[in-house]
Each structure stands twice: as C-alpha cells, then as structure tokens.
Amino acid sequence: NNIDTKAPIKKLLKNIISISFLSEIFNLDNEVMRAVLKEKFDGDILQLNQSAFKLGIKEAKKQIQNNNIIQISKTKNANKKHPLLIDGNTGAAIGMLTAGCQVFSWYPITPSTSIAENLKKIKPYSKNTMSITQSEDELSAVSMVVGAGWAGARAATATSGPGLSLMSEALGYAYFAEVPLVVCDVQRMGPSTGLPTKTSQGDLSFATQLSHGDCQSIILFPSNPEECFKMNYQSFDIANYLQTPILILSDLDIGMNIQSCPEFSYPESKLETGKLSHIQKKELKNWQRYDDPDKDFIPIRSIPGSLHPYLTRGTGHNKKGDYSEDPKDFSKLLKRLHLKYKSCLKITPPPVVTKTKNSDKKCIQLIAYGSTDQIITEVTEKLKLQGYFAEYLKIQSYPLHTDIIKDFLKDNNKNCFIIEQNASGQMKNLITQVLPEYANQFTGITHYNGLPIDADSVTKKIMENLK
Known part of the structure; x- marks a missing residue:
C-alpha cells in the first residue's frame, strides 16, 4: 500500500520487496542489487522496482531495530576456506574446458542444459579451441561425439535420463569399437519424462550396462561442484587411456544448486593421449588396430591422417578390424x-573411507555416493546424539573397488546402511551382487520423492531399522 500504482502491478513487486528484505538481513551489498535492477529495467518500471526495493530494506531495518529479527554479521576470513559460490554444472563446464575438450554436441534437456550454456560463456576465457553444437536430438548429439572421438578429438555430451536412453545404442557402438568419449548425465526423476525439475539417483542400474550385449560402463560419481570439475577433467584422461566411453552421474541437486566450495586447483599432470599409432610408429611392426601387443588389454589406436588406416565397425571383427564371424x-x-x-x-577414483576411533559396540556403517554424501556429516552428528557412532564409505566410481568395500565391511557385527536417492536401492543391489556374503548386513535407506535428501528423515529411518 506504500507504493503508488495499480493493484495488479503491486503483486508483481512482492519478489523485489522480499529480496531487498533478505538482502538487509544477510548484510549483503545493496548497491549490487540496485545495479541489477538498472540492468534489467528502465523508465517507470525501474522506478517502481526501486521503490519496492527501498520499502523492503526499510521494513527489514525496522524489524531488526525492534529485535524481531537478527541481522547476520559478516565473519572475518569467512571466504578463505570456501571462496567460490558455484553450481555443479558450471564446475563440469570448467572441468571440460580445463581438460581440453574440443567437441561438445548436445540437445537441450533439464537439468543438464546449463552445462552447454556455461561452456559458451566460459569458452572465450579459455585457450583451447572448441566446437559447441546444438544438435537436432540426442541420437545426433552422441553420434557427433562418437565421430569426433574416433577422429582423435576430446569429445563430450551432456544429457539427463531420457536422453541417455536414446544414446544407449551409439554408446554401445563406441564401447565395442573402442572410441573414447565423455557423457555427463545430470539425473532427474524418472521413469519416462518423470519430474524434469526434481532430483534423483535413479539412472544407476541402467547406466552400469548401458547397451545390449556384454556392454560394460565406467562411471564416476561427483558429490559436489568441486568434484564435478575434477571428475569431468579426469574422465577425458580415463577415456583416452582405456579407449572407451566414460559416464559421469551427477544430478539436479548438485548440477543446478549453488554451493560454496574451495577454489579449483589446476591439474598438474599432462593430458593423457593414450596409445596412438602416429606417436609410437617407429616401434610398430605389423600393426593391427585391435591387437594387444603390450599385454595390458589396451590396443594401439590410430586416427585419420596417420600411417595406420583401418575399417571401424560395430560388427564382429578380428585384430585387424576386418569383419569376422570366427568364434575364436x-x-x-x-x-x-x-x-x-x-x-x-x-585409475578410477577409489572409495573414501572414514573410520571411527570409538570402539563402542554401538557402531554402525554408512555407504553413500553422489549428492547423498552431502548429508552424511549431519547424519553422523545426529546419530551421536542417539548414542551411535558411524563409519562411512563414499563410493566415487563404478565398477566397484570390491577389495576396499570388503575391508570396510569385514566386521560382521555392524549394521551397514546404504543410502541413496532412488526407489529400488540400486547401489545396494550392485554391492550385494559382488559381495553376496555381506548381504545380511545391508539395509537400504531410499529417498525418492524428488526433493533433496535430508539428514532428519535418513536418521529417522536408520533408528527405526536399528530397533
């Protein structure tokens, strides 16, 4: 009522009043907020928004003065440990650029689209040359990436569950033809279209065997924006070294929500090119594309323009790459x-284990991965209040490092809770498959309503299963 304008327009000003109110409470720089208003609006609309902004600040000051609300004061050196405010998709984009990604082809799908948008924004500040193409669909996007990887480029795409389903045949081809590439899947609620703006970890089972036949996937699980940066960088090196597709399973919670995190460290290691025939040509005799001369199961790859041509195919082939139906x-x-x-x-990131020094009998074990990791510290503190001490294993990649997990589980007297954001307990099922002797120890804690997982509900479920 303090703003002189028509009633319908007043309703539109509520957001600005709320923002300025919160800005004053959190002691933010109001000049920055005013500058944003000038950038977005002009004329009469700008004046109305400026009036609304002043009103919000005035009301906040009044509430603070009357001791109804506490104003947050700035802490000295508060930003030194975690100076960045960033989301996972931005971290992923920076990781791709740092890794020297040369080709990125994509089709828009929530919640992965901002990876491409950030690549476009950040690319001018990087030194590498990069082609960014919005294709007509996911099939086209992944096929471009397969072609680029075959030609020797560092190539990637980003998608979400429905898009990953469409990409599966081409990724099976890349696995069988041994073409390196990277796919970042920012998960959302499924099945089908599901809930595009809600988070989930429901793509895990599908991703582990992404295509038909004996196709096997290598997957990385970032749990925060910093790991989105690191793992997107690492994935290109792993893909080139092993000559295979690498999947990164992020999710909406990490990908689109801004968090504070440490500054990204520029990797010290050189980029991994893998075995390339034009680099090793002096040593090559009777080169065959799918031979294993080093007895490490990794063949020597050639790229167009080298002295070692071959026919690439998704059908059965011999060491030369020629079509073959020979059973041997x-x-x-x-x-x-x-x-x-x-x-x-x-070469894939191993699990991170946090053991408790307390020898109390009331010790339980927790296993999680991806964004679920972010609640574990709070869950551990809540369990302490209930008289329980928790050991924790964070899974960072698939296939599973079973030796580390087995060592973690070796005390059979402890309850082990596997916490994840899907309905069927997909990680629990995967661990049970490789370590069936520990199946009786496992209890699945699942969360699948689309909202970010929270420590209160997880702790409650753990306590219910302990009784």
Missing part, C-alpha cells in the same frame, strides 16, 4: 574388452 575371434575380443574394463580400477 569374437570370444577373444569380448574377453579382452572385459579384462580391459576390469583394469580401470587402477
């Missing part, structure tokens, strides 16, 4: 691919 050729090929897949454990 096919069984040897599948066996080598499987052994190469298992060898990834040497």
Whole structure:
C-alpha cells in the first residue's frame, strides 16, 4: 500500500520487496542489487522496482531495530576456506574446458542444459579451441561425439535420463569399437519424462550396462561442484587411456544448486593421449588396430591422417578390424574388452573411507555416493546424539573397488546402511551382487520423492531399522 500504482502491478513487486528484505538481513551489498535492477529495467518500471526495493530494506531495518529479527554479521576470513559460490554444472563446464575438450554436441534437456550454456560463456576465457553444437536430438548429439572421438578429438555430451536412453545404442557402438568419449548425465526423476525439475539417483542400474550385449560402463560419481570439475577433467584422461566411453552421474541437486566450495586447483599432470599409432610408429611392426601387443588389454589406436588406416565397425571383427564371424575371434575380443574394463580400477577414483576411533559396540556403517554424501556429516552428528557412532564409505566410481568395500565391511557385527536417492536401492543391489556374503548386513535407506535428501528423515529411518 506504500507504493503508488495499480493493484495488479503491486503483486508483481512482492519478489523485489522480499529480496531487498533478505538482502538487509544477510548484510549483503545493496548497491549490487540496485545495479541489477538498472540492468534489467528502465523508465517507470525501474522506478517502481526501486521503490519496492527501498520499502523492503526499510521494513527489514525496522524489524531488526525492534529485535524481531537478527541481522547476520559478516565473519572475518569467512571466504578463505570456501571462496567460490558455484553450481555443479558450471564446475563440469570448467572441468571440460580445463581438460581440453574440443567437441561438445548436445540437445537441450533439464537439468543438464546449463552445462552447454556455461561452456559458451566460459569458452572465450579459455585457450583451447572448441566446437559447441546444438544438435537436432540426442541420437545426433552422441553420434557427433562418437565421430569426433574416433577422429582423435576430446569429445563430450551432456544429457539427463531420457536422453541417455536414446544414446544407449551409439554408446554401445563406441564401447565395442573402442572410441573414447565423455557423457555427463545430470539425473532427474524418472521413469519416462518423470519430474524434469526434481532430483534423483535413479539412472544407476541402467547406466552400469548401458547397451545390449556384454556392454560394460565406467562411471564416476561427483558429490559436489568441486568434484564435478575434477571428475569431468579426469574422465577425458580415463577415456583416452582405456579407449572407451566414460559416464559421469551427477544430478539436479548438485548440477543446478549453488554451493560454496574451495577454489579449483589446476591439474598438474599432462593430458593423457593414450596409445596412438602416429606417436609410437617407429616401434610398430605389423600393426593391427585391435591387437594387444603390450599385454595390458589396451590396443594401439590410430586416427585419420596417420600411417595406420583401418575399417571401424560395430560388427564382429578380428585384430585387424576386418569383419569376422570366427568364434575364436569374437570370444577373444569380448574377453579382452572385459579384462580391459576390469583394469580401470587402477585409475578410477577409489572409495573414501572414514573410520571411527570409538570402539563402542554401538557402531554402525554408512555407504553413500553422489549428492547423498552431502548429508552424511549431519547424519553422523545426529546419530551421536542417539548414542551411535558411524563409519562411512563414499563410493566415487563404478565398477566397484570390491577389495576396499570388503575391508570396510569385514566386521560382521555392524549394521551397514546404504543410502541413496532412488526407489529400488540400486547401489545396494550392485554391492550385494559382488559381495553376496555381506548381504545380511545391508539395509537400504531410499529417498525418492524428488526433493533433496535430508539428514532428519535418513536418521529417522536408520533408528527405526536399528530397533
């Protein structure tokens, strides 16, 4: 009522009043807010918004003066430990650019779209040359990336669950033809269209065996924006080294929500090119694309323009890459691919284990991954109040490092709770498959209403299952 304008317009000013009210309470720089108003509006609309902004500040000061609300004071050195305010999709984009990504093809889908948008914004500040293409659909996007990876480029795409479903055949081809590329899946609620603006960890089971046949996936699980940066950077090196697609399973909670985190450290290691025939050509004799001369299950790759041409195919092939239906050729090929897949454990991020020093009998174990990791500290503190001490294992990649998980679980007297954001307990199922002898220890704690997982409900479910 303190603003002189028509009633319908007054309703539109509520947001500005609320923002200025909160701005004063949190002791923010109001000049920045005023500058944003001038950037967005002009004329009479600007004056109305400025009046609303002043009104919000005035009301906040009044409430603070009357001791109805406490004003937040700034802490000295508050930003030194976590100076960045950033979301996971921005972190992913910076990671891709830092990794020297040369080709990024995508189709818009919530909640992954801002990865492409951030790449476009940040690319002018980076030194690498990069092609960013909005394709007509996900099939086209991933096919462009497969082609770019085959040609020797560092190539990536970003999508969410429905898009990943469409990409599965092309990714199976890339696995079988041994083409390196990166896919960032920012998960949302499914199945089908599901809830595009709600978070989930429901793509895990599908992602582990993404295509038909004996296709096997290597997956990384970032749990915050800093890890989105690190893992997007690392994924290109792993893809090139192993000559295979790498999946990154983020989610809406990490991808689109701004968090404070430490400054990103520029990687010290050189970019991994993997085995390339034009680099090793002096040593090559009787080169064959799918041979294993080093006995490490990884062949020597050639790219267009080198002296080692071959025919790429998704059909059965021999060491040369020629079409073959010979049972020996096919069984040897599948066996080598499987052994190469298992060898990834040497270079993928292992689980992070936090053990308790307390020898109390009331000790339980927690396992989580991805954005679920962010509530574990609070869950642990809440369990302490109930008289329980928690040990924690954070999974960072798939296939699972079973030796580390087994060592974590070796005390059979402890309850182990596997916490995740899907309805079917997909990580619990995966761990049970590889470590069935510990199945009786496991209790799944699932959260699947689309809202970010919270410590209160998780602690409550744990206590209910302990009684």
